[in-house]
Amino acid sequence: MNLHTNLMKIVTPFIVAAALLTSCGNNATTKTETKEDKPPIEGTWQLISGTLTEKKNTVVTDYTKDQKAIKIINGDHFCFLIHDLTKGKGAKPNFSSGGGKYTLVGDKYTEYLEFCNDRQWENNKFDFTITIKNDTLTQQGIEKIDSLGVNRINIEKYVRVKSN
Missing domain, CATH: 2.40.128.490 (Uncharacterised protein PF14869 family, DUF4488)
Known part of the structure; x- marks a missing residue:
């Protein structure tokens, strides 16, 4: 395994988690009045x-x-x-x-x-x-x-x- 592959295995879960947290936060703050x-x-x-x-x-x-x-x-x-x-x-x-x-x-x-x-x-x-x-x-x-x-x-x- 090279350094690039190991780095991707470590970083990818953090990127996915950050994207999920960011999208959840946006849904909560962009509520429109009904x-x-x-x-x-x-x-x-x-x-x-x-x-x-x-x-x-x-x-x-x-x-x-x-x-x-x-x-x-x-x-x-x-x-x-x-x-x-x-x-x-x-x-x-x-x-x-x-x-x-x-x-x-x-x-x-x-x-x-x-x-x-x-x-x-x-x-x-x-x-x-x-x-x-x-x-x-x-x-x-x-x-x-x-x-x-x-x-x-x-x-x-x-x-x-x-x-x-």
Whole structure:
């Protein structure tokens, strides 16, 4: 046996081991985010119904009739869009939008409204409790803006919008 053959017998197992260790390490560090990694609140939600209770008056709105509303929630921001289905030409033309940052700790969801077509609502904080069951998100909390005389309980029910 010559020196070259002996050296190859000694070095080859180390090269193979190093290659295996390197490839295992790369797999562990190059993990890509999947849908399962995202919090369940993230996504697009269609508003189905809203219940507002102020003083002793309760108003329930069916958002599946004559209008459509969605809420989009990503890692740190939310936005909502509402419009009538008559393109503003019906008896009750409507377009509303807003958004901002949010925090979620357990089931405590807080919206910090930074943008709103009704500018008086901007720069207010709204605390909600959320529940998610299957593809249904329910958020309930108090909307209070002293300067506008708003102090009401708001309960909204959403269903997840399926992606194509």
